[in-house]
Amino acid sequence: xxxxxxxxxxxxxxxxxxLDVQRTLQRAFRRANxxxxxxxxxxxxxxxxxxxxxxTGYTSDGxxxxxxxxxxxxxxxxxxxxxxxxxxxxxxxxxxxxxxxMETLSKLLVAARxxxxxxxxxPVSLETLKDAIGALMDxxxxxxxxxxxxxxxxxxxxxxxxxxxxVSASGGIAVAAVVGTLTAAGGLRAETFARAxxxxxxxxxxxxxxxxxxxxxxxxxxxxxx
Amino acid sequence: MDDRxxxxxxxRVEKPARYIGSEWNMERKEVFDFRFALCFPDVYEIGMSxxxxxxxxxxxxxxxxxxxxxxxxxxxxxxxxLREMREPLFTLETKSPLKAFDIVGFxxxxxxxxxxxxxxxxLSDIPFLAAERDESYPLIVAGGPCTCNAxxxxxxxxxxxxxxxxxxxPELVNCVRKAKADGVSKRELLLRLAAIEGxxxxxxxxxxxxxxxxxxxxxxxxxxxxHPVRRVVRDLDSAKYIGRQLVPHIQIVxxxxxxxxxxxxxxxxxxxxxxxxxxPVRERKMETLLEQTRELVRCTGYDEVSLLSLSTxxxxxxxxxxxxxxxxxxxxxxxxxLPSLRIDxxxxxxxxxxxxxxxxxxxFAPEAGTQRxxxxxxxxxxxxxxxxxxxDAFTAGWCGVKLYFMIGLPTETDExxxxxxxxxxxxxxxxxxxxxxxRGMGFRVTVSVSTFVPKPWTAFQWCAQDxxxxxxxxxxxxxxxxxxxxxAELHCHPSVLSVLEAVFSRGDRRLTNVLIDAYRNGCRFxxxxxxxxxxxxxxxxxxNGLTMDAYAHREREIxxxxxxxxxxALVKESYLRREWARAQEACTTKDCRQGCNGCFGEHxxxxxxx
Numbered sequence: 036x037x038x039x040x041x042x043x044x045x046x047x048x049x050x051x052x053x054l055d056v057q058r059t060l061q062r063a064f065r066r067a068n069x070x071x072x073x074x075x076x077x078x079x080x081x082x083x084x085x086x087x088x089x090x091t092g093y094t095s096d097g098x099x100x101x102x103x104x105x106x107x108x109x110x111x112x113x114x115x116x117x118x119x120x121x122x123x124x125x126x127x128x129x130x131x132x133x134x135x136x137m138e139t140l141s142k143l144l145v146a147a148r149x150x151x152x153x154x155x156x157x158p159v160s161l162e163t164l165k166d167a168i169g170a171l172m173d174x175x176x177x178x179x180x181x182x183x184x185x186x187x188x189x190x191x192x193x194x195x196x197x198x199x200x201x202v203s204a205s206g207g208i209a210v211a212a213v214v215g216t217l218t219a220a221g222g223l224r225a226e227t228f229a230r231a232x233x234x235x236x237x238x239x240x241x242x243x244x245x246x247x248x249x250x251x252x253x254x255x256x257x258x259x260x261x
Numbered sequence: 262m263d264d265r266x267x268x269x270x271x272x273r274v275e276k277p278a279r280y281i282g283s284e285w286n287m288e289r290k291e292v293f294d295f296r297f298a299l300c301f302p303d304v305y306e307i308g309m310s311x312x313x314x315x316x317x318x319x320x321x322x323x324x325x326x327x328x329x330x331x332x333x334x335x336x337x338x339x340x341x342x343l344r345e346m347r348e349p350l351f352t353l354e355t356k357s358p359l360k361a362f363d364i365v366g367f368x369x370x371x372x373x374x375x376x377x378x379x380x381x382x383x384l385s386d387i388p389f390l391a392a393e394r395d396e397s398y399p400l401i402v403a404g405g406p407c408t409c410n411a412x413x414x415x416x417x418x419x420x421x422x423x424x425x426x427x428x429x430x431p432e433l434v435n436c437v438r439k440a441k442a443d444g445v446s447k448r449e450l451l452l453r454l455a456a457i458e459g460x461x462x463x464x465x466x467x468x469x470x471x472x473x474x475x476x477x478x479x480x481x482x483x484x485x486x487x488h489p490v491r492r493v494v495r496d497l498d499s500a501k502y503i504g505r506q507l508v509p510h511i512q513i514v515x516x517x518x519x520x521x522x523x524x525x526x527x528x529x530x531x532x533x534x535x536x537x538x539x540x541p542v543r544e545r546k547m548e549t550l551l552e553q554t555r556e557l558v559r560c561t562g563y564d565e566v567s568l569l570s571l572s573t574x575x576x577x578x579x580x581x582x583x584x585x586x587x588x589x590x591x592x593x594x595x596x597x598x599l600p601s602l603r604i605d606x607x608x609x610x611x612x613x614x615x616x617x618x619x620x621x622x623x624x625f626a627p628e629a630g631t632q633r634x635x636x637x638x639x640x641x642x643x644x645x646x647x648x649x650x651x652x653d654a655f656t657a658g659w660c661g662v663k664l665y666f667m668i669g670l671p672t673e674t675d676e677x678x679x680x681x682x683x684x685x686x687x688x689x690x691x692x693x694x695x696x697x698x699x700r701g702m703g704f705r706v707t708v709s710v711s712t713f714v715p716k717p718w719t720a721f722q723w724c725a726q727d728x729x730x731x732x733x734x735x736x737x738x739x740x741x742x743x744x745x746x747x748x749a750e751l752h753c754h755p756s757v758l759s760v761l762e763a764v765f766s767r768g769d770r771r772l773t774n775v776l777i778d779a780y781r782n783g784c785r786f787x788x789x790x791x792x793x794x795x796x797x798x799x800x801x802x803x804x805n806g807l808t809m810d811a812y813a814h815r816e817r818e819i820x821x822x823x824x825x826x827x828x829x830a831l832v833k834e835s836y837l838r839r840e841w842a843r844a845q846e847a848c849t850t851k852d853c854r855q856g857c858n859g860c861f862g863e864h865x866x867x868x869x870x871x
Contacts, residue, residue, distance in 0.1 A: 047281035050271060051510040055278065062285070062508055062562030065593070079594055092272075120562070122285045122510070241272055 036104055037082075038113050039140065039256070040130035041097035041249075044089065048124030053088035056098075059122065064102065066120035069113075072103035086140035086249055087147075087217060093225065095246040097128060099140050099257070107132075131256050138253060146197060146250040146260050147217040149225045153209045153232065155240040164201040164209045167235040172199055179227045179234075192231060195223035197260075207240070214260075217249070262356040266348060273342040278511045279305035280339065282331075282353030285508040286560065288318070289354070293328035295438055297321050298352055298362040298399070300332045302369070302377035303786075308333045310515035312569060313405060314368050315503045317426050323501065324431055330354035330362075334377040335384065337785060337792070343384055350384035359385035364437060365399045366422075366430075369407035372765035373758065373788035375414055378403075379780040382417075389777055391419045391464055396447045400437055404429075408461075409491070409538045410717040410825035413765050413772035415463035419447075420454050422461075423828055424492035424538075425524070427500045429459045455485045459492025461828050468770050468824060473811075475769045478827045488829040493868060497524055497543040502553050508561050517565035517598070518557040522550055522582075526571035527853045530628070531639045531720035531844050532667065534766075535571055537832050538718055540860060541869035542853075547578045547585070554586055564595050573599045575854075623654050626665035630680025636847040637672050639720075639840075644684065652691045660701030662688065668735045669713040669727035669759075672845065678735050681708065682742030682749075689747045704748040710739065712759035716766050717825040718832055720840035725816040726763040732756040757795055761787065763813035769824035772812075775801045833862040 044056070051059070061081055064071055073079040082103030089095050110130035118127055153159075171177055174193060181190040198214040211232060215223025225244035233239060251257035271277035299317055301308030308314060308331075321329035330352035335343060343350060349358035359365050359381070367378055379389060382401070388394050391401065403414065404422035411421045422429055436457060440450040455462040465485035468478050480487060494500045506518060525542035526535070545553075554566055566586070568576075576582065587597050627647055629635045635642065651662055666681050685708050692704045712732050715724045727735070736753050743749045765772060775798075782797035802809055817823065819838060826834070836859060843850060850858055861868050 047267075047271070047283055048510070050277040050281055052278075055510045055512075058512070059285075059508075059510060061564075065562035065564065066285075066560065073594065092277075120285075122508075123283050243268075 036107050037101050037133050037135060038104060038108065038110065038130055039099065039101050039133045040113065040127050041099045042125055042127045044095045044098060044125055046124045049092055049094045052091045059125065060100070063117060063120045067116040069117065070104050070106040070108065072105045084139065084141070086144050089246060090226070093244045093246055097248055099249055101140055140251070141219045143251040143253050143257065144218055144249060145216065145252045146214055147222070147246055148248040148250065149213045149215070150202065150245045150247055151211050151213060151225055151229050152243045153229060153240055154242065155207045155209060155236065155238040157238055158206055159204045159209045159236060159238065161201060161204040163236065164204040164211065167232060168199050168201050168211060171231060171235055177231050179231050181227060192223060192227050196228065262348065262351055267356060270339070270342050270346060270348065274336065274338045276336065279333065279336070280353065284510060286505040287354060287507060288322045288329065290328045294326045295434060296362040297327060297329040297434065298332050298359050298365045299329050300365060300367045300381055302334045302367055302374040302381060304336055305333045306511065306513040309507065309509050309513045311368060311370060312519050312521060313426065315506060315519065316501065317430055319504045320427055320430055320501050321434065324434060327434055330357065332359060332381065334381055340380060340384065349386060350381055359399065360387060362399045364434065365401050367403040369403050369405040371788065372407060372762050375765065375776055376780045376784045376787055378414065378417065379777065380785060390416055402433070406535060406538060409830050410766060411461065412770050412824045413768035413776065415770050416773040418463060419451065420460050420462050423459045423489060425494040427494050429492045432457050433460065452482065452484045458490060461489035466827055475824045476822055488827065490829045491831050498545045498549050503557065506557055506561050508563070515567065517567050518554070518561055518563045519567055519569050520550060520554050520557065521569050522573055522576050523570045527575060528572060528641065529639050529850050529853060529858065531840055532670065532713060534716035534719050538830050539571065540832060544576060547582050550582060551585060551589065555589065558590065558595055565598065566590060566595060567598050567600055569600055623659050623661065624663040624665065625650065627684060628665065628667055629670060629677060630666065630684050631677045633847050634670060634673060634677040634680070636849050637844050638670060639849050641849055641852065644687070648687055648691055651688050655692050655695055655700055658701055660703055661705040663707040663709055664688065666708065666710045667713045668710055669732050671721055671724045675738060678738050679742045681739055682746065685743060685749050686746045689749060693747060705750060706748050707750045707752060708743065709752045710736065711754040712756045714759050714763045714766060717823070718830045720837050720844055722823065722837065723817040723819060723841065726760065726813045728814055729756050729760060755790060758788065758793060760809055760813050761798060764809045768812055771805065771807060775805050775807060778804050831864065831868065832860050835862065836860045
């Protein structure tokens with residue numbers, strides 16, 4: 036059987052990488068004594084896969100994983116035993132049982148929601164923020180320099196932005212809520228959206244990103260886009 | 262430090278996870294009245310791998326009312342961020358500045374980290390020199406193997422801790438605690454500390470120099486012992502072990518469970534300082550080790566265990582212990598590794614056993630290329646031993662082996678250098694001699710060569726180090742000799758660093774000012790090739806009227822006063838002299854498990870029960 040579960044990543048733990056998180060989960064599962072299913076082969080490893088990776092530096096309300104188990108376990112027991120073995124800053128918030136025939140999470144993934152906070156070098160009013168986001172959404176093209184394997188290239192991220200709205204703005208802190216496409220092939224990065232918004236505002240600064248949800252298609256148990 | 266400031270700092274550095282703490286098994290305490298900052302003057306990934314610090318973290322945090330927190334040297338990007346934001350260096354547990362602690366203790370594992378000690382004090386707004394710090398500052402102490410000659414950093418430290426820390430550190434804490442309760446002066450505190458076995462208070466001694474040379478040390482107070490003695494934990498089996506080992510979020514150098522099977526080594530390799538200063542050998546019982554391994558694996562979730570010691574192959578019950586631990590761990594797919602393998606043992610069965618779990622790298626340390634040279638350094642292995650061991654390993658499926666050597670050893674000739682290549686050739690032949698279907702693919706024999714550094718408290722403590730030109734010539738000679746050896750790869754440790762290491766390992770107190778000047782000239786992380794600034798060091802030496810040459814390349818006369826002899830590391834000078842005389846005749850000394858060689862002189866009976 037497999038367990039499908041979501042964990043939150045908060046505070047300083049946002050500075051750990053996807054690889055770090057993989058190790059942390061594997062070790063937490065071992066500490067929790069989960070009946071982990073192992074892959075076959077010379078170097079067996081636990082059957083653990085992620086819907087997607089979370090960029091280093093981002094926090095999240097719900098990162099989804101699936102983990103294969105050799106013996107059945109109720110979702111409640113899973114939550115209880117695993118959370119007792121998780122480091123402060125990471126905690127499972129939901130879990131359910133799925134049969135092995137369920138499509139993998141990475142294939143079901145369609146989008147992600149973010150809350151992006153800009154720390155700007157000059158004050159921004161809520162109106163200005165609303166206008167800037169409105170202008171982005173009304174454009175056919177939003178061009179941002181994107182780093183690729185073959186160097187930095189201009190890229191149109193407008194098709195990747197599904198929704199965006201201003202949440203709050205006061206002083207030098209402006210918050211936007213964004214929904215972007217996200218599939219195994221890629222999608223909107225909070226970082227590129229933040230840069231596009233900075234450009235539109237004509238300001239510079241740093242930003243933080245918080246993923247509020249991953250959205251899936253094809254299963255009623257997982258959070259959906261609508 | 263508030264969250265916003267921390268976030269800003271972290272957003273400015275390349276590897277923020279080095280500074281966040283919050284690892285599994287990190288100590289969180291609400292109630293405490295005594296704070297100890299356990300400092301490691303190198304980056305997180307290195308410091309977190311250090312066995313001694315892991316033990317002390319446990320020992321100190323198990324004390325009632327004591328909260329021990331960790332602090333590592335900030336990488337240069339964090340140092341810059343802290344300076345620009347005018348923030349002090351902080352601990353991982355509560356993000357507190359070092360100034361807020363009662364004791365700040367540094368682990369000194371290698372001389373090349375000394376400038377980082379200064380960075381850490383500087384970023385904490387703590388004056389470098391002990392004499393410039395009054396009661397309002399934390400007590401600054403240092404421990405670790407470097408303290409067997411602490412003279413180059415003696416003026417920085419209020420107290421220096423010699424030897425094993427398991428019993429010593431709690432005594433230190435209790436003494437400081439009581440002194441604070443009694444409201445005594447720093448001077449009185451230092452005198453009280455000096456009475457603890459294993460504590461060396463540098464300010465109670467004054468070295469004397471004549472004609473540019475160290476001649477003697479004057480004791481300044483009758484309450485200070487004539488020679489502070491290295492502390493030894495007699496019963497390792499019941500001594501505290503790591504217990505709830507911290508599990509880092511980021512990958513560290515030794516990212517696995519560490520089980521210390523024994524302390525000390527009986528081999529008597531004449532170049533090896535650890536071999537001398539961790540004597541006598543003390544083993545943990547097999548049952549204790551099995552128990553500790555299970556507990557460590559259970560409470561960390563690690564899937565790899567390493568059986569640590571200076572020479573795990575010498576553990577008396579190894580061939581019973583290893584299969585039992587491997588069987589014990591296999592159920593949960595936990596692999597077992599040994600950091601060092603003894604060449605002259607019947608390895609075959611163990612190797613095959615270990616391979617069933619996971620195949621790690623295989624390293625051997627013949628240290629020298631010819632039998633004569635190995636006899637000089639008392640590395641009692643023969644070529645046959647090595648070739649039999651690698652053949653066993655190759656037959657068991659290994660197809661890569663790493664060989665460690667040193668060059669610049671006392672009495673070394675070009676024949677010994679060429680001998681290294683000859684040995685690598687024989688190892689290579691052992692592989693290719695196997696039938697094709699019985700051996701792996703992609704064979705590699707890595708020849709890793711470091712430069713010999715003469716160390717205090719060894720048989721070679723009087724020797725001159727080869728000058729750099731000579732080392733480079735020998736490296737070239739070896740490189741040429743290795744041409745045409747199938748699968749051979751040569752790695753040479755940069756020799757410039759070894760010179761500085763030689764200077765500081767046998768240095769005296771005059772080097773403190775050199776160190777401070779070098780730090781001000783920008784020296785940091787000297788063991789990292791990309792940061793090492795030879796010119797800045799050169800400038801610091803000449804500004805103080807000293808030369809590296811006089812420390813590194815001068816042969817000391819037998820009987821000449823040596824600056825480190827202010828402390829007593831237990832191994833007798835007469836024994837070291839004897840060993841040096843035998844070395845010059847290429848005459849070996851037996852492993853002391855086969856009979857006492859008398860290294861502790863009249864104290865052999867007290868300390869050693871091998």
